[in-house]
Amino acid sequence: MSSRYARQEILPPIGPEGQAALRAAHVLVAGAGALGSVIIDQLARAGVGTLTIVDRDIVDVTNLQRQTLYDERDAARGTPKVEAAKARIAAINGEVRVRAFWDDLGARNAERYAAGAQVIVDGLDNLESRYLLNDVSLKLGIPYVYGGAVATGGMFAVLRPGITACLRCIAPEPPPPGTIATCDVHGVLGMATATIASLEAAETLKLLVGATAAVERGLVSIDLWRNEWRRTDLSNARDPACPACAGRRFEFLDGDRLPNVTALCGKNAVQIVPRLVISCDLADLARRLAPHAAVTPAATSITATFRESGLAMEVFDDGRTVVSGTTDAEVARTLAARFVGV
Ligand SMILES: [Zn+2]
Incomplete structure (x- = not known):
């Protein structure tokens, strides 16, 4: 009988050893919305052993256009996304252990949820929480796969503590409200979130199987409508004056930015x-x-x-x-x- 991962295991960069590494791995997926749905689905199908998922929302009918883990029954019942996701993953791959938390990811709990994870993956819908994840990543030394999508495109980067720039090296402060596009106002194409989520999941897999040479070192922006890919090299983006990665001041995590x-x-x-x-x-x-x-x-x-x-x-x-x-x-x-x- 062939393994359910046969097609993935015969890929030279993965192999049986890579598959075993995935089985032993623990990943935190922050957010179970449009990005999170696809990331969770793909990592579970790929055989990542343990997934911690944190999300505070319930399934709504407007989610179904892009949030591939959910269906009309979930929306009609108003099921918490993490609960619906956990049930769906149990049906897809019973070998995966899902730790589901219906909670608001915040300074009070982020470290606890990230503890023991090899990778933190971004499935969030707001920038402030991304700065929180950046702090957690740096404090605990866990790579952070950053991603975001809006309208017809999105971007992603892999931020590795001690190796690459961090989020605050690239953008020291979250932009003021109203200056950035949001999905609520500008809409989002389901194919855009699925593409960015797939790229995030692929980078996560590379990290988990130790294929560090293949891990993306830039900030990649993609527009699906114009079919444009743009890559900004981040090799020299580390800021020696960065409060977070250089100064190790974790202002978002330490609550200095709390309400x-x-x-x-x-x-x-x-x-x-x-x-x-x-x-x-x-x-x-x-x-x-x-x-x-x-x-x-x-x-x-x-x-x-x-x-x-x-x-x-x-x-x-x-x-x-x-x-x-x-x-x-x-x-x-x-x-x-x-x-x-x-
Ligand atoms: Zn930094």
């Missing part, structure tokens, strides 16, 4: 203000909150009332969030992190 949380005196409420102004898509948020709470829209905010806990959460379009019904900062922060991502 400001204050109890509002006499109001039985807690206010959470993001450190960086973010642009919050309230219509999308209202849809995500709908299965969990009664949602009331206003001009520049929405209010979600949670029946079970009695908590109410007002979210403004700049990400500012007020949780009423508690004075416990942790309760408020957890609620805001889960649904708003601040």
Whole structure:
């Protein structure tokens, strides 16, 4: 009987030894959306032994255009993506161990989820979390496969601690909100996310089988509509003054960039203000909150009332969030992190 990995094992760069390395490997896939779906599917089919997946979203019908792990039943039920992904992977390859966490990846938990992984792979939809992953990668010495897609294209790079530049060498600060394209506003082609995700998965495989000579050393940008590939060499991109990789100051991980949380005196409420102004898509948020709470829209905010806990959460379009019904900062922060991502 031939192995389920026969076609992959006969590839000279992989071979039985590479396959054994994949089986023993542990990869953190951060995010189980458009990029994460394809990355998780491909790494599981390739036989990566352990996958840790972290995502805070539930499956929505608008995801199905590109998020290949999910179907209409998941969307109708509002299943958490990590749960749907875990069930799907169990059906695809029962040899893979999936550690699924329905959680907001943040400074409080990122190190814990990355611990023991050989590679961190980016399936995220926001830039601030990418800076967090960059910090985790550097602190723990784990290579970080960076990727992002929007509209008809995307980009990827492999950032290896001590060897290549890090994200902050290339772009020291996340760009101000409103200056970068997002999928919510500009849309995204499913083929673009699938292409970038496949390239990220391929780089992950190279790292896991020790094919370091083959690992990409540039920042590659691709546009599928124009069929253009552009490669920016990163060989000399390491910044000796980089706060993260040179200075080993992990500002995103250490919480210096965490939101400001204050109890509002006499109001039985807690206010959470993001450190960086973010642009919050309230219509999308209202849809995500709908299965969990009664949602009331206003001009520049929405209010979600949670029946079970009695908590109410007002979210403004700049990400500012007020949780009423508690004075416990942790309760408020957890609620805001889960649904708003601040
Ligand atoms: Zn750096």
